[in-house]
């Protein structure tokens with residue numbers, strides 16, 4: 001029967017398409033020996049208001065990509081960050097590096113949206129999800145071959161993330177309630193994350209000294225928004241940070 005053949009060939013086609021190994025490739029890339037960089041495309045934020053006036057987001061993403069960063073984080077939240085999902089889909093079409101949907105994921109629909117917009121990575125924030133939802137969303141991400149960065153701010157949240165089976169940990173140095181920033185947060189939590197799980201330090205990274213400090217602590221990746229967005233010459237600052 002044609003219909004049986006169609007079902008069989010569709011099963012095979014979808015199994016092939018699903019198993020493209022994106023998650024493992026991203027984990028391997030983040031674990032490579034030298035500290036890497038994730039550049040963020042960020043127009044505005046609750047703590048700083050408008051960060052830049054001009055926002056040629058595709059050009060910014062291309063500059064990051066040409067400078068050899070490992071991934072591009074794109075804010076898609078519209079109200080406080082002036083983001084759009086469209087920025088992400090446009091950027092994903094124009095660069096070869098993996099793109100992260102940086103948003104406040106609270107519904108599985110947002111994970112499907114990320115996938116179909118071309119994201120390879122999503123962010124899951126422990127403080128806004130129940131442990132059940134955190135697991136459920138990671139299962140969905142795994143099913144869609146999307147890498148999930150599980151973001152924490154404290155030892156307690158880190159334990160929840162590890163218990164949920166997180167495969168990549170992001171430690172936000174910014175307290176999302178009062179916006180204070182402390183790089184020591186990453187330094188304090190680093191020893192608690194097993195070495196096979198990539199560790200990403202996020203927020204408030206500004207200087208070569210900050211980079212040296214994080215590098216010495218064996219941080220795998222740093223995620224930088226404002227500092228890169230404000231830099232006139234993005235390739236220069238990324239080179240300086242890489243050489244630190």
Ligand SMILES: O=C(O)c1ccccc1NCC(=O)[C@H](O)[C@H](O)COP(=O)(O)O
Nearest residue numbers: 045046047176202203204205224225226
């Ligand atoms: O950036 C904010 O003000 C902010 C406020 C509340 C929740 C999240 C927020 N930012 C999201 C991020 O995690 C940062 O955009 C990202 O880590 C880059 O930070 P930075 O390098 O300090 O721009």
